[in-house]
Amino acid sequence: xxxxxxxxxxxxxxxxxxxxxxxxxxxxxxxxxxxxxxxxxxxxxxxxxxxxxxxxxxxxxxxxxxxxxxxxxxxxxxxxxxxxxxxxxxxxxxxxxxxxxxxxxxxxxxxxxxxxxxxxxxxxxxxxxxxxxxxxxxxxxxxxxxxxxxxxxxxxxxxxxxxxxxxxxxxxxxxxxxxxxxxxxxxxxxxxxxxxxxxxxxxxxxxxxxxxxxxxxxxxxxxxxxxxxxxxxxxxxxxxxxxxxxxxxxxxxxxxxxxxxxxxxxxxxxxxxxxxxxxxxxxxxxxxxxxxxxxxxxxxxxxxxxxxxxxxxxxxxxxxxxxxxxxxxxxx
Amino acid sequence: xxxxxxxxxxxxxxxxxxxxxxxxxxxxxxxxxxxxxxxxxxxxxxxxxxxxxxxxxxxxxxxxxxxxxxxxxxxxxxxxxxxxxxxxxxxxxxxxxxxxxxxxxxxxxxxxxxxxxxxxxxxxxxxxxxxxxxxxxxxxxxxxxxxxxxxxxxxxxxxxxxxxxxxxxxxxxxxxxxxxxxxxxxxxxxxxxxxxxxxxxxxxxxxxxxxxxxxxxxxxxxxxxxxxxxxxxxxxxxxxxxxxxxxxxxxxxxxxxxxxxxxxxxxxxxxxxxxxxxxxxxxxxxxxxxxxxxxxxxxxxxxxxxxxxxxxxxxxxxxxxxxxxxxxxxxx
Numbered sequence: 122x123x124x125x126x127x128x129x130x131x132x133x134x135x136x137x138x139x140x141x142x143x144x145x146x147x148x149x150x151x152x153x154x155x156x157x158x159x160x161x162x163x164x165x166x167x168x169x170x171x172x173x174x175x176x177x178x179x180x181x182x183x184x185x186x187x188x189x190x191x192x193x194x195x196x197x198x199x200x201x202x203x204x205x206x207x208x209x210x211x212x213x214x215x216x217x218x219x220x221x222x223x224x225x226x227x228x229x230x231x232x233x234x235x236x237x238x239x240x241x242x243x244x245x246x247x248x249x250x251x252x253x254x255x256x257x258x259x260x261x262x263x264x265x266x267x268x269x270x271x272x273x274x275x276x277x278x279x280x281x282x283x284x285x286x287x288x289x290x291x292x293x294x295x296x297x298x299x300x301x302x303x304x305x306x307x308x309x310x311x312x313x314x315x316x317x318x319x320x321x322x323x324x325x326x327x328x329x330x331x332x333x334x335x336x337x338x339x340x341x342x343x344x345x346x347x348x349x350x351x352x353x354x355x356x357x358x359x360x361x362x363x364x365x366x367x368x369x370x371x372x373x374x375x376x377x378x379x380x381x382x383x384x385x386x387x388x389x390x391x392x393x394x395x396x397x398x399x400x401x402x403x404x405x406x407x408x409x410x411x412x413x414x415x416x417x418x419x420x421x422x423x424x425x426x427x428x429x430x431x432x433x434x435x436x437x438x439x440x441x442x443x444x445x446x447x448x449x450x451x452x453x
Numbered sequence: 454x455x456x457x458x459x460x461x462x463x464x465x466x467x468x469x470x471x472x473x474x475x476x477x478x479x480x481x482x483x484x485x486x487x488x489x490x491x492x493x494x495x496x497x498x499x500x501x502x503x504x505x506x507x508x509x510x511x512x513x514x515x516x517x518x519x520x521x522x523x524x525x526x527x528x529x530x531x532x533x534x535x536x537x538x539x540x541x542x543x544x545x546x547x548x549x550x551x552x553x554x555x556x557x558x559x560x561x562x563x564x565x566x567x568x569x570x571x572x573x574x575x576x577x578x579x580x581x582x583x584x585x586x587x588x589x590x591x592x593x594x595x596x597x598x599x600x601x602x603x604x605x606x607x608x609x610x611x612x613x614x615x616x617x618x619x620x621x622x623x624x625x626x627x628x629x630x631x632x633x634x635x636x637x638x639x640x641x642x643x644x645x646x647x648x649x650x651x652x653x654x655x656x657x658x659x660x661x662x663x664x665x666x667x668x669x670x671x672x673x674x675x676x677x678x679x680x681x682x683x684x685x686x687x688x689x690x691x692x693x694x695x696x697x698x699x700x701x702x703x704x705x706x707x708x709x710x711x712x713x714x715x716x717x718x719x720x721x722x723x724x725x726x727x728x729x730x731x732x733x734x735x736x737x738x739x740x741x742x743x744x745x746x747x748x749x750x751x752x753x754x755x756x757x758x759x760x761x762x763x764x765x766x767x768x769x770x771x772x773x774x775x776x777x778x779x780x781x782x783x784x785x
Contacts, residue, residue: 126678130637135678135767200768213656215677305462324545345547346458346467435467436532
């Protein structure tokens with residue numbers, strides 16, 4: 122079964138995806154990352170993955186063979202299926218549609234034991250450019266409206282394999298959290314005639330207490346109302362609605378500030394698990410003046426997530442001014 | 454610092470609460486439950502807690518001394534403070550107000566090593582009646598608009614003490630997730646002239662594939678679009694907007710079905726961590742015809758929560774029809 126189902130009260134779409142073949146016994150504890158000896162993402166085991174969609178390779182190396190520095194492959198256990206049509210339909214009072222979408226894995230490096238923050242800035246820049254390239258390609262598939270790019274680092278953050286990788290999901294619907302963010306930004310714009318994120322950037326640049334770091338193109342801050350301790354946002358300093366319009370020079374600046382922020386988090390929180398999520402505009406978004414793409418980084422700490430998940434209330438014991446101070450002074 | 458801060462884009466209020474005194478070192482790993490030897494909720498250590506607000510006691514025992522079977526106390530490390538006024542104000546482009554609210558702990562039993570599902574039904578009924586009593590009392594404080602009652606069981610679900618307890622938070626604002634649910638129910642009602650939850654109950658009672666159990670007053674189901682494997686809802690079978698209007702006879706039925714569902718989850722998922730949350734109407738809610746109070750139980754599994762938290766996408770590998778079947782046939 123691979124289907125989108127809509128909660129009849131909240132309107133939230135959930136993906137029911139049994140392809141991963143999990144049964145009750147699989148939920149007792151977190152999946153353990155596989156050791157290098159069994160890792161399907163390591164060089165020499167390309168035959169264990171689906172064929173690559175995109176790769177950076179040394180000259181004269183064959184596709185799906187060693188010699189790559191970065192590979193993008195369809196997820197072998199996809200949450201969505203790439204073929205077919207949505208076929209939206211009723212199920213009594215409920216609504217459902219087929220689970221059509223793309224689910225890809227970006228293998229960030231051939232080195233099993235490195236983490237994203239160990240890579241040089243030009244390599245991280247190539248990962249970001251791979252994201253951009255995949256978004257631009259998926260925009261040609263007219264069934265899709267949104268691409269979500271995310272990285273789960275560490276078991277507590279949802280990673281099931283330890284080899285450094287990120288993921289991409291392209292969907293025919295705009296996720297509820299994304300549309301809430303777009304609506305909020307549009308409401309602000311229609312009232313103020315200004316982008317809310319640009320206003321945030323201006324106030325933070327003046328105030329400085331929540332600024333972690335900046336370079337020519339980007340600003341890293343602890344946001345004013347963080348959901349968890351050390352939540353961090355990276356925003357382009359000038360207005361830009363689409364991540365995929367980032368130019369090569371800016372992409373290197375983005376790689377540099379992302380690396381620097383991850384190193385700061387590693388020092389202050391001693392290599393925490395984390396999620397990275399690119400908040401981007403949907404394809405063909407009609408209000409690019411109102412929305413400002415950015416990256417959100419959420420370090421994970423079990424009890425905080427537990428509280429929020431259970432109650433819908435975010436209670437954060439670390440003021441962002443204090444988090445920013447810790448991160449600013451961290452020796453990296 | 455104890456303050457509500459509003460995210461300027463999404464409009465979500467976050468509580469920044471430093472009273473718990475956590476510093477970066479406290480976030481490296483989950484808090485370990487204290488052993489019985491140090492547990493402040495055990496009988497004989499009443500002096501370690503704040504004075505009790507409510508208790509069930511044997512005749513001729515003094516308040517804040519042994520002899521109780523259930524106690525309600527203010528949380529010693531509250532996320533909110535009970536005194537003061539909201540004082541809503543601007544912080545540049547941002548919005549904030551004082552962190553006024555009530556945060557109480559319901560110590561469910563004097564027995565440190567039991568869990569909620571080990572208690573007899575009449576004792577669970579008394580816990581539910583304590584919730585009801587606290588809601589009715591807090592309604593007299595006109596600063597408050599909502600009471601959230603929840604239980605975090607197990608470290609992975611956010612519990613920091615292993616002694617069986619649940620919690621209550623009364624707030625001057627309606628949490629975003631609650632208002633989304635109310636809006637969704639009101640939109641359905643204004644279109645159909647029927648409560649969406651009553652429609653769900655009717656369809657589930659006819660269809661049976663997602664029904665786990667029922668008794669004279671309540672129905673337990675796997676919801677149509679569950680966010681996580683084995684998410685379970687318990688709903689009153691007839692329309693009722695307010696949990697606190699539940700009568701004593703119905704409360705015993707609620708205790709019975711809640712116990713039975715928890716035992717089923719324990720069998721199928723081998724004693725999982727879980728969150729229980731009572732979804733209730735706000736005080737003085739103006740559309741009681743549209744909303745139907747209910748209980749949501751979310752068993753926790755790390756990677757699922759990680760995925761959702763990071764991406765805003767719920768991907769669930771267990772169809773609710775399959776979960777309901779596992780739970781129905783569990784031997785309890």
